[in-house]
Amino acid sequence: MFEGISGQDAEGFLRYLSDLYHRFNIARDHFLQRPFRNRKDFYNPFIISQGLKLRTLNNAENLMKKYIKDKRMRQMISFQTLYIGISPNKGPSLYTIIPMIEFLYGIWFIKGGMRTMASAMERLFLELGGKIEYDTSVDRIVIEEGKATGVSAGQKTIGSDFVMCNADFPYAMKNLVKEPGHKGKYKDEKIDKMEYSCSCFVLYLGMDRKYPEIDTVHNFIFSEKLDANINQIFDGSVIEDPSLYMYMASKIDPTLAPEGKDGIYVLMPLSDIKTMKYQWTAETSKMYRDKIIGKIRELPGMEDIENEIVTETMVSPLDFEQQFNANNGATFGLKPTLTQSVHLRPQSKATHCDNLYFTGSSTHPGAGVPIVLLSSKIAVGELLKDENHR
Incomplete structure (x- = not known):
């Protein structure tokens, strides 16, 4: 495809893969899979020398200009920083490893969709002897004499030797x-001043038929004015011409929709609640819903999509905030800026309380399902380290 546009850009694309693969290996081996519990874990000659090799001071868009001149081709790669909720014009250039990973390793699908992963982890936890309290809201982490000793859920206190908190870190703090003394530097004022990722508006659509004209699982529908669209996402303006991600899992797994029908998931990036220059209302949901349907209607075979919807569910930034405790409705947690990454991002082990650990997209190493799973692996490692020491 690149060769069809420009031989020079095709050559640049291959150089991009090679250069970013080198940086990916450094990031994977020395930053993404390890904790930064103490200052010396980062501020030592070896780690700093590896960090300099990552050359993170540039942003994703400017880095891509070094390799690819055609703006459309460049946008196809650099926009993927939106996967973790940051603009390609602001996101550290390191995050251009995301499309590189897709190009080299492919995109893997779990039969049954992402719910399969959650239910499989639940099953394993129960098999290992764990107990799950369903439909139970935790209102406080119990801390006594500088140690986490359990959680409070309404009238009930559940005691434990360790507490692993996977609520969004800003919400949890x-x-x-x-107690302010147990928050360390993450007191309420600091949490409010931190930078947050964008949010999303999501449609789950059950359709009355299949769409053979669309034969791909993952589909991106770009705004005609992508730069303006991205600026609106991050400056809080109303989105005029949105970009969309359309996922049709039933294309690869027919069990995810009734026979002869397709299910469609559509995600539209937009501002987090704090950044929005407008109030989110039912009318806002309808406005963006109509914009989404209007854009999908332009795709082959989907001209009559409005009349072919059987079931419809919407998830707004308010839902992310109210149902999932995402601070400001920021779907991807804290924005992964240079000053909120690696050792400067909240770590797994609490700094001012023993036996308390955190995991999730607002903690190191960051957002995105594979990276969040790494955060859980790091958190477990930190817990086991303390348990073994004890």
Whole structure:
């Protein structure tokens, strides 16, 4: 495809893969899979020398200009920083490893969709002897004499030797860790001043038929004015011409929709609640819903999509905030800026309380399902380290 546009850009694309693969290996081996519990874990000659090799001071868009001149081709790669909720014009250039990983390793699908991963982890946890309290809201992490000793859920206190908190870190620090002395530097004022990722508006559509004209699982529908679209996402303006990600899992796994029908998931990036220059209302949901349907209607075979919808569910930034405790409705947690990454991002082990650990997209190493799973692996490693030491 690149050769069809420009031989020079095709050559640049291959150089991009080679250069970013080198940086990916450094990031994977020395930064993404390890904790930064103490200052010396980062501020030592070896780690700093490896960090300099990552050359993260540039942003994703400017890095891509070095390799690819055609703006359309460049946008196809650099926009993927939106996967973790940051603009390609602001995101550290390291995050251009995301499309590189897709190009080299492919995109893997779990039969049954992402729910299969959650249910499989639940099953394993139960098999290992774990107990799950369903439909139970935790209102406080119990801390006694500088140690986490359990959680409070309404009238009930559940005791434990360790507490692993996977609520969004900013929410947890503001609402679950009550005593200011146990928050460390993450007191309410700091949490409010931190930078947050974008949010999303999501449609789940059950359709009355299949769409043979669309034969791919993952589909991107770009705004005609992508730069303006991205600026609106991050400056809080109303999105005029949105870009969309359309996922049709039933194309690869027919069990995810009734026979002869397709299910469609559509995600539209937009501002987090704090950044929005407008109030989110039912009318806002309808406005963006109509914009989404209007753009999909332009795709082959989907001209009559409005009349072919059987079931429809919407998830707004307010839902992310209210149902999932995502601070400001920021779907991807804290924005992965240079000053909120690696050792400067919240770590797994609490700094001012023993036996308390955190995992999730707002903690190191960051957002995105594979990276969040790495955060859980790091958090477990930190817990086991303390348990073994004890």
